[in-house]
Amino acid sequence: MYLNELPEREVQRKVNEYFQKADVILSDEEIQSIEVNDFGLNRLDEVGLQLFIYINTDRYCAKEWVLFPRQTCPEHLHPPVTDGDPGKEETFRVKFGTVYLYVEGEPTEHPKVQPPERDQEYFTAAHEIILTAGDQYTIPPNTRHWFQAGEAGAVTTEYSSPSTDEHDLFTHANI
Amino acid sequence: MYLNELPEREVQRKVNEYFQKADVILSDEEIQSIEVNDFGLNRLDEVGLQLFIYINTDRYCAKEWVLFPRQTCPEHLHPPVTDGDPGKEETFRVKFGTVYLYVEGEPTEHPKVQPPERDQEYFTAAHEIILTAGDQYTIPPNTRHWFQAGEAGAVTTEYSSPSTDEHDLFTHANI
Ligand SMILES: [Zn+2]
Numbered sequence A, B: 001m002y003l004n005e006l007p008e009r010e011v012q013r014k015v016n017e018y019f020q021k022a023d024v025i026l027s028d029e030e031i032q033s034i035e036v037n038d039f040g041l042n043r044l045d046e047v048g049l050q051l052f053i054y055i056n057t058d059r060y061c062a063k064e065w066v067l068f069p070r071q072t073c074p075e076h077l078h079p080p081v082t083d084g085d086p087g088k089e090e091t092f093r094v095k096f097g098t099v100y101l102y103v104e105g106e107p108t109e110h111p112k113v114q115p116p117e118r119d120q121e122y123f124t125a126a127h128e129i130i131l132t133a134g135d136q137y138t139i140p141p142n143t144r145h146w147f148q149a150g151e152a153g154a155v156t157t158e159y160s161s162p163s164t165d166e167h168d169l170f171t172h173a174n175i
């Protein structure tokens, strides 16, 4: 578990190397605000998501996120939070690398990637969407989804309605 | 008036050259959907805005726009449209070049750029904000603003609440 053992600053620096591949320009201060999220599983090499938040108001949100090679963002959904709110809607636009995205729907027969082996029971969405640089996909509110980067890692911009991470519902029993 | 005389396809191709400088990847189909807006003044070299819309739902919007060298986007504001809506809020994040942005507020004493000479009466916002690659600024709803690119042109991502361009109010009498 190599990434786990690095100080957060070091992981942020690595994330910024991916941002640079995609011509995403952050200030030193912004680099230090990159969020490194291991979802409490303490296995960052396998499970995690690193992100920089451009803006998150009560009206809209935009982020840039990095997955390290073969790293998985675990399955979750964004439920309705307030009356009349259908839940967070998010649009991914990949800037670098490949993202294997799985959403609810018709299961894909021969998926290109698998969730981390010991967590398989916590991954149910199986409709595959493969996104490479320049590809875009919008995930409807209240819909289970998870994603994994290919061998090169991935940089993706996420446009969305406001982010209220504390309301996200994860399938994993330990998240 | 060089740009005015080009077919739209040709202008779109030029816009895409700027996008490429900023590592913005569009498909051929997307390039053909780039909007070239001369605001009805028919002086695209001086006044205009070219943009690609990533997504515009009833919840959020994201665009990538290009200003050609010294081109000006004329002064406008985004008023409240529906009950309880304060008007469109927009966040600019510059990816390439320099944007000279002017918003309502304390006038800047020696502004770096001027509006096109014959339109000066239609430009009132005079508080200067200079944005270069990596810089970001959020324009509050219902606030007059205009902007001009530097010598190299500019590429900027705009994150915002939904876009309803037909409701924008321009200061210019002929827009
Ligand atoms: Zn999500």
Ligand SMILES: [Zn+2]
Binding pocket: B076, B077, B078, B090, B145
């Ligand atoms: Zn505006």
